[in-house]
Amino acid sequence: MTRSLRGRLFTGLTAIIVLTGAAGGTLAYLWAYNEAIEMQDSVLTQIGAFAMNASTRQSQPVGGVDAESEVVLLELGPIPRGSADDRRLWSLHDGLHNDVRQGRPARVLLRTRPDGSRFAVAQGDEIRSEIAGDMAIRTLLPIAALIPCLLLVTALVIGRSFRPVVRLAEELDVRRADDLRMLPAESAPSELQPFLASINGLLERIRAMMEQQRRFVADAAHELRTPITALGLQAENLDPLDMPPGARDRLEALKSGMSRTRHLLDQLLALARQDLASPEVEETVHLEQIVKAVVADLLAEASERNVDLGFTMAEHVSVSADPVAMASVVRNLVENAVRYTPDGGRVDVGIYRESGQALLQIEDSGPGVPPRDIERIFEPFYRGPKPSGDGSGLGLSIVKRIVARYGGSIEIENLTEPERSGLRATVKLPAAD
Ligand SMILES: Nc1ncnc2c1ncn2[C@@H]1O[C@H](COP(=O)(O)OP(=O)(O)O)[C@@H](O)[C@H]1O
Numbered sequence: 001m002t003r004s005l006r007g008r009l010f011t012g013l014t015a016i017i018v019l020t021g022a023a024g025g026t027l028a029y030l031w032a033y034n035e036a037i038e039m040q041d042s043v044l045t046q047i048g049a050f051a052m053n054a055s056t057r058q059s060q061p062v063g064g065v066d067a068e069s070e071v072v073l074l075e076l077g078p079i080p081r082g083s084a085d086d087r088r089l090w091s092l093h094d095g096l097h098n099d100v101r102q103g104r105p106a107r108v109l110l111r112t113r114p115d116g117s118r119f120a121v122a123q124g125d126e127i128r129s130e131i132a133g134d135m136a137i138r139t140l141l142p143i144a145a146l147i148p149c150l151l152l153v154t155a156l157v158i159g160r161s162f163r164p165v166v167r168l169a170e171e172l173d174v175r176r177a178d179d180l181r182m183l184p185a186e187s188a189p190s191e192l193q194p195f196l197a198s199i200n201g202l203l204e205r206i207r208a209m210m211e212q213q214r215r216f217v218a219d220a221a222h223e224l225r226t227p228i229t230a231l232g233l234q235a236e237n238l239d240p241l242d243m244p245p246g247a248r249d250r251l252e253a254l255k256s257g258m259s260r261t262r263h264l265l266d267q268l269l270a271l272a273r274q275d276l277a278s279p280e281v282e283e284t285v286h287l288e289q290i291v292k293a294v295v296a297d298l299l300a301e302a303s304e305r306n307v308d309l310g311f312t313m314a315e316h317v318s319v320s321a322d323p324v325a326m327a328s329v330v331r332n333l334v335e336n337a338v339r340y341t342p343d344g345g346r347v348d349v350g351i352y353r354e355s356g357q358a359l360l361q362i363e364d365s366g367p368g369v370p371p372r373d374i375e376r377i378f379e380p381f382y383r384g385p386k387p388s389g390d391g392s393g394l395g396l397s398i399v400k401r402i403v404a405r406y407g408g409s410i411e412i413e414n415l416t417e418p419e420r421s422g423l424r425a426t427v428k429l430p431a432a433d
C-alpha cells in the first residue's frame with residue numbers, strides 16, 4: 001500500500017470508479033442485449049402477421065430490422081415434405097421456437113393460415129446476436145467515455161485538496177534554519193490545524209530554548225568581563241614597580257593576553273546581543289558620519305604600519321538602524337582590512353547610494369581569503385587557515401547578523417582584477433531617505 005494519502009485516495013477512488021463502471025456497463029449491456037433480442041422477436045411476429053395475408057406464397061428473404069438481418073419466409077405447404085429441416089419445422093407448434101437451420105441455430109416463428117397452409121419466419125441466431133450485440137454495445141459508449149473523465153476530475157480534485165499540504169511542506173523546505181516564525185494556521189484546512197498547532201508549538205519551544213542559550217552566552221560573557229577588567233587593573237598596578245628585566249617582558253605579555261581576552265568577551269557579548277530578540281533600535285543613521293568616525297579612529301593604527309587608509313567616495317546616505325550596531329559593522333570590516341593588509345598596503349573605503357540602497361564598500365590590498373575558505377568566513381570563531389594577530393573570529397559573524405537584521409546583505413569576494421590582490425567587502429542596506 002502506498003504511503004501517500006494522495007496516492008491512496010486516488011487508488012481507492014479509481015478502483016471504485018472502474019468497478020462501478022464495469023458493473024454498470026455489464027448490466028446495461030445485458031439489459032440492452034435482451035431488449036434487442038425481444039425486439040427482433042416482435043419483428044418476426046410482425047412479419048408473420050403480414051405473411052398471413054400475403055398473396056404471393058413462396059419462400060423468400062424478407063428485409064427485416066435492417067438490410068442484413070437475414071429474415072427468411074419459408075412456405076411449408078399443407079403437408080410435411082422437403083428437407084429434414086423442413087419436416088422438423090412442420091412438427092413444431094405455432095409460435096416462436098429455437099431451432100436449427102442448415103446446421104446453425106435459428107429463431108423460428110410458425111403460423112398456420114386458415115386454409116391449413118403453414119409458413120415459418122426464420123432468422124439465424126448468429127445474425128440476431130450480432131445485431132443485439134451491436135445495439136447493446138452502444139449503451140456502453142457513454143459509460144466508457146465517462147470513466148476517464150471521472151478519473152481526471154478525481155485526480156484534479158485530490159490534487160487541489162492536497163495543495164495546502166504541499167505548499168506547507170515547500171514553505172518549510174526553503175526556510176532558513178534560524179527562521180522560527182509560526183506557520184500560518186488561518187488559511188490552512190481544518191484537518192491540518194492540529195498538525196499545524198503542534199508544529200507551531202514545537203517552533204515556539206525551539207525559539208525559547210535558543211533564546212535561553214543566547215542569553216546564557218551573553219550573561220556568561222558579561223559576567224566574565226568584570227573579573228578580567230579587575231585583573232587588567234591589577235596588572236597595570238604592577239607597572240610603576242621596580243622589577244627584574246625579564247619580569248617586565250612577562251608583564252607585557254600578561255597585559256596583552258588580558259586585553260585580547262577582553263576583546264573576545266566584548267565580541268561574544270556583541271554577537272549574543274545581536275541574536276537576542278531584544279527590541280530593535282532604529283533611528284536614522286548618517287552612514288558617512290559613522291564611517292568617517294571609524295576611519296579616523298583607525299588612522300593611527302594604519303599609518304603606524306604605513307597602510308594608506310582613505311576614501312574613494314563618500315556620498316551622503318542614511319539608513320535606519322541602531323548607530324552602535326552600524327559602527328560595529330563598519331569597524332569590524334575596516335579593522336579587518338587594515339589588519340590583514342601587509343605594511344605599506346592600501347585600504348579604500350567607499351560609500352555610495354545606488355537605486356534606493358546604501359552601499360558600503362571596503363577594498364584592501366592584502367592577501368585575500370583562499371577561495372575554498374570564503375564560504376566559511378562568516379562562521380563564528382573561523383579565523384582562516386593560518387590565524388594571525390589577536391582576533392576572535394567573531395567579527396564577520398557579528399557583521400553578518402547585524403546587516404541581516406536591518407534587511408541588508410553582505411558579500412565578500414577576492415579582487416580578481418589583474419595585478420591586484422586583496423579582498424572586497426560590500427554591504428548593502430535599504431537607504432532611509
Ligand atoms: N580583509 C581581509 N583580508 C584577508 N583576510 C581576511 C580579511 N577579513 C577577514 N579575513 C579573514 O577572515 C577571518 C575572520 O574574520 P573576523 O570574523 O573578522 O575574525 P577576526 O578578524 O577576529 O579573526 C580572519 O581571521 C581572516 O582570516
Ligand SMILES: [Mg+2]
Pocket residue numbers: 332335336391393395396
Ligand atoms: Mg575581524
